[in-house]
Structures are given as structure tokens and as C-alpha cells.
Amino acid sequence: MIRTLSLAAVAALGLASVTVAQEGPTPEQQAVNARQSHMTLYAHNLGKLGAMAQGNAEYNAETATAAAASLHHLVQLDQSGYWLEGTSSEQMEESRALPALWQNLEDAGAKHEALMTAVENLQSTAGTDLASLQAALGGVGQACGACHENYRVPQN
Amino acid sequence: MRRALTALVLLAAVGGGVAWWLTAPDPIPESELAGLTGDATRGQAVFAAAGCASCHLAPEDESAGPPVLAGGQRFVTQFGTFVAPNISPSPQGVGNWTDAQLINAIARGVSPEGQHYYPAFPWTAYNKADLQDLADLVAHLRTLPPSEAESLPHEVPFPFNIRRSLGGWKLLFENRDFVLQADLTPEQERGRYLVEALGHCGECHTPRNPLGGLRTDAWLSGAPDPAGDGQNPNITPAGLQWSEGEIVAMLQSGFTPEFDVVGGEMAEVVRNTSQLSDADRQAIAAYLKAVPPIESPAPEPGTGDSTAEE
Numbered sequence: 409m410i411r412t413l414s415l416a417a418v419a420a421l422g423l424a425s426v427t428v429a430q431e432g433p434t435p436e437q438q439a440v441n442a443r444q445s446h447m448t449l450y451a452h453n454l455g456k457l458g459a460m461a462q463g464n465a466e467y468n469a470e471t472a473t474a475a476a477a478s479l480h481h482l483v484q485l486d487q488s489g490y491w492l493e494g495t496s497s498e499q500m501e502e503s504r505a506l507p508a509l510w511q512n513l514e515d516a517g518a519k520h521e522a523l524m525t526a527v528e529n530l531q532s533t534a535g536t537d538l539a540s541l542q543a544a545l546g547g548v549g550q551a552c553g554a555c556h557e558n559y560r561v562p563q564n
Numbered sequence: 565m566r567r568a569l570t571a572l573v574l575l576a577a578v579g580g581g582v583a584w585w586l587t588a589p590d591p592i593p594e595s596e597l598a599g600l601t602g603d604a605t606r607g608q609a610v611f612a613a614a615g616c617a618s619c620h621l622a623p624e625d626e627s628a629g630p631p632v633l634a635g636g637q638r639f640v641t642q643f644g645t646f647v648a649p650n651i652s653p654s655p656q657g658v659g660n661w662t663d664a665q666l667i668n669a670i671a672r673g674v675s676p677e678g679q680h681y682y683p684a685f686p687w688t689a690y691n692k693a694d695l696q697d698l699a700d701l702v703a704h705l706r707t708l709p710p711s712e713a714e715s716l717p718h719e720v721p722f723p724f725n726i727r728r729s730l731g732g733w734k735l736l737f738e739n740r741d742f743v744l745q746a747d748l749t750p751e752q753e754r755g756r757y758l759v760e761a762l763g764h765c766g767e768c769h770t771p772r773n774p775l776g777g778l779r780t781d782a783w784l785s786g787a788p789d790p791a792g793d794g795q796n797p798n799i800t801p802a803g804l805q806w807s808e809g810e811i812v813a814m815l816q817s818g819f820t821p822e823f824d825v826v827g828g829e830m831a832e833v834v835r836n837t838s839q840l841s842d843a844d845r846q847a848i849a850a851y852l853k854a855v856p857p858i859e860s861p862a863p864e865p866g867t868g869d870s871t872a873e874e
Contacts, residue, residue, distance in 0.1 A: 454823040556827020562794035
């Protein structure tokens with residue numbers, strides 16, 4: 409509940425920060441940049457784990473644990489201002505975030521929460537062995553995919 | 565609108581008058597179905613490969629466990645909105661249907677009453693499935709939990725609500741041969757079967773002509789998403805530069821080579837392909853490498869230039 413609330417609060421907060429706009433990217437562009445960069449960081453950290461899980465790199469418990477810990481930090485980061493009103497794919501050419509996300513903030517928050525749970529599980533098992541890493545990573549992929557399924561425009 | 569009008573005229577021409585007798589359903593003869601016995605265990609793999617649950621689960625049903633095929637999902641097309649029916653083994657679903665009736669629905673698009681089904685139900689792909697696979701699939705369907713939900717009517721305006729006119733459509737666009745005709749390895753052949761018959765990948769990844777038929781000349785070269793935003797990507801070698809291993813990994817986990825995760829309707833497809841054997845995912849990848857590379861958007865036939873709409 410608290411997290412769901414925080415997503416709504418996030419949207420409101422975003423509005424409040426509009427006033428800092430000056431030259432350069434607008435607040436809307438900054439919001440889109442920020443969330444896309446955040447997503448890119450997810451992907452980057454998943455890359456190391458994925459390489460091991462897919463057999464393209466040797467499994468190493470320490471590396472796996474470290475990458476899982478980074479990911480764990482990332483999912484905890486404050487997303488205030490990311491999901492600013494007026495920054496959906498219909499309003500911003502550079503965004504792929506569907507308007508549906510703003511119509512279902514509570515569900516989007518739940519999807520983020522599901523990701524947090526999957527990443528907690530990943531962090532606690534990534535260092536055990538390769539099979540545990542593979543299983544936990546599968547859960548993370550499903551959590552990412554579940555949100556992209558409903559709230560992201562397919563690639564162009 | 566212009567398109568809808570053309571469609572109307574054409575459907576009327578083909579569906580009505582001269583071709584009436586040609587447009588009658590043609591079910592699989594009893595003789596071909598006699599002697600088939602389905603194996604429910606084998607049928608589970610066919611069911612996953614064919615992705616029946618993607619469309620026939622209730623909307624938002626994300627529960628684990630055996631799927632309840634209660635129906636109710638809505639599919640927006642250029643002709644109207646279709647609502648998937650209940651196909652669970654119950655009186656409201658298909659519990660009282662014979663095996664032959666089910667096989668003819670899936671592989672010929674013909675209802676027990678002899679009416680045509682709309683191609684929103686991809687029998688247009690399943691028509692290439694092995695009869696034994698279909699018998700196994702039907703045996704598996706009968707083991708799933710029943711639902712008492714009533715099937716809902718489609719929201720399809722005149723003239724597309726006339727099922728008989730679909731006979732004309734079938735005559736024009738139903739293709740029972742595989743699209744990729746080439747010298748294939750056994751693995752590529754298996755991939756062709758999984759992609760073209762069971763997986764119905766072309767339904768989303770191939771552009772359609774104004775009457776809703778798949779453009780086999782632009783096979784898998786990508787298409788606008790009928791529900792609105794975005795594009796179902798080009799997955800011919802001209803659009804997809806991934807290695808076979810990368811394709812296999814995505815079909816198994818959803819992860820792209822950049823460790824993005826596919827979304828949109830592909831997320832649902834991955835729920836099915838993740839249940840296939842490694843050999844089958846590998847076969848799909850081998851097939852995708854073997855299809856002709858086609859740049860998108862592919863020019864419409866006969867125009868010489870690209871007239872794909874924006």
C-alpha cells in the first residue's frame with residue numbers, strides 16, 4: 409500500500425518540480441531521460457548475470473552476488489519525478505510509456521513491487537549456484553516483462 | 565473507411581451470388597479422423613506451442629496452475645471487436661463437442677453447426693497442423709478445469725457479421741501450404757511447423773492486405789499493431805540481426821541481447837515459448853534465419869513503391 413501510494417505521490421511530486429525548468433531539456437524531457445536511464449541500468453546489471461545464466465560467461469558466485477546487489481540498490485532508488493503527468497508516448501515522441509500507465513498507477517506500482525520481490529529473491533540466491541541464479545533471473549525477467557506488457561509501446 | 569468499403573464490395577461479390585456453393589465449409593472427412601487417439605500428455609506441448617491460453621484465458625487471469633479457458637478477452641481488428649469464447653470442458657464451453665467437431669473448429673475454422681469462424685481465431689495457421697497433434701491437443705483440452713462462464717457476442721458490424729461471407733474470404737486467403745518453400749534441414753522444417761502452423765507468429769509479424777489476409781509476399785516483415793500504438797517488429801533477417809542463440813534465449817526468458825525484456829503481446833508469447841523444449845526453440849531460431857530477408861515496410865504488391873500507411 410505504501411509503495412502504491414508513493415507512485416501516486418511521485419506523479420504529484422513530478423508536477424511540483426516543473427518550476428526548475430530553464431534552458432536545455434524541459435522537465436518532461438528530463439523525466440523521460442531519467443526513467444529511460446534507470447531502465448538502461450537495470451539492463452546493464454542484468455547483462456552480467458544473464459551472461460552467466462545463458463552460459464556465455466563462467467559462473468562466479470562473487471560476481472553474481474555483486475551484480476544482484478547493484479540491481480537490488482537500483483530497484484530501491486527513489487523514482488520521484490520519473491512518471492510526470494504529460495510524459496506518455498502520446499505526448500512525448502521520445503517516450504514509449506503508454507498512457508495506460510497513468511490510468512493504472514496503482515497496478516503499475518504493484519508491478520514495480522513484484523520486481524522488488526523478484527530482485528530480493530535474486531539477491532539472496534544468486535551466489536548459491538548456477539541453477540539458483542538461473543531460476544531467480546527467470547523471475548526477474550517475468551517481472552520486467554509483465555510491466556512492459558501492459559505499459560510500454562512495442563518497439564518501432 | 566475507403567478500405568472497409570472495398571472490403572464490403574468484395575465480400576459481397578464473393579460471398580453472395582455466383583460463389584455461394586463454393587463458400588460452404590469443407591470439414592476434414594470423417595475417414596481421416598477415424599482411428600486417431602489423442603494423448604493428453606503429448607497434447608500439453610502442442611497446447612503451449614499453439615498458444616491457445618494466450619487468447620482463451622479470462623482477461624487479467626495471471627493465476628498459476630492449469631489454465632481455465634473461460635474466454636472474455638477482446639481482440640480489436642479492422643472489422644470489429646471479437647471476444648474469445650469459453651473453450652473449457654463445460655456445457656458453456658466445448659465439453660459436449662466431439663473430437664471431430666473440435667478438430668474441425670481448430671484446423672478448418674468450421675463450427676459444429678457448419679458455420680465459418682472468423683480468422684481472429686488463427687485456424688488459418690492451425691490448418692497446417694498434424695492431425696495427430698490436434699488429437700493430442702483436444703485430449704489435453706479435456707483435462708483442463710471447466711468454467712461456467714457464458715461466451716459473449718462479438719461486436720462486429722454489418723456486413724462483417726455475416727459468417728457466410730467468410731467463405732469467400734477463405735477462398736481468397738486461406739493457405740494450407742507452408743509459406744516458406746525451400747530445401748530445408750529437418751530442424752528448419754520443425755521450425756517452420758512451429759512458427760507457421762502452431763505458433764501463428766505470422767498473425768502479428770506479417771502485414772495484412774485490406775481484407776485482412778496475410779501478405780505472404782511480406783512474410784514476417786513486421787506490421788502495425790492493430791490495437792493502436794507501435795509496431796510488431798520485422799523478424800526476417802533484414803530486421804532481426806540476433807544470433808540463433810540470442811533468439812533462443814529470448815524465447816526462453818524474454819531477455820533481448822541487450823537485456824531489455826520484450827513486452828506488449830510478445831510477453832504473452834514468451835509465456836508459451838518458455839514451455840517448449842530447447843530443441844524446439846532452437847528450431848524456431850533456425851527457421852527465422854532461413855526466411856527471406858524483407859525490408860519493412862514491404863511495398864504493396866503491384867505499386868512498386870511503399871504505400872504503407874502511417
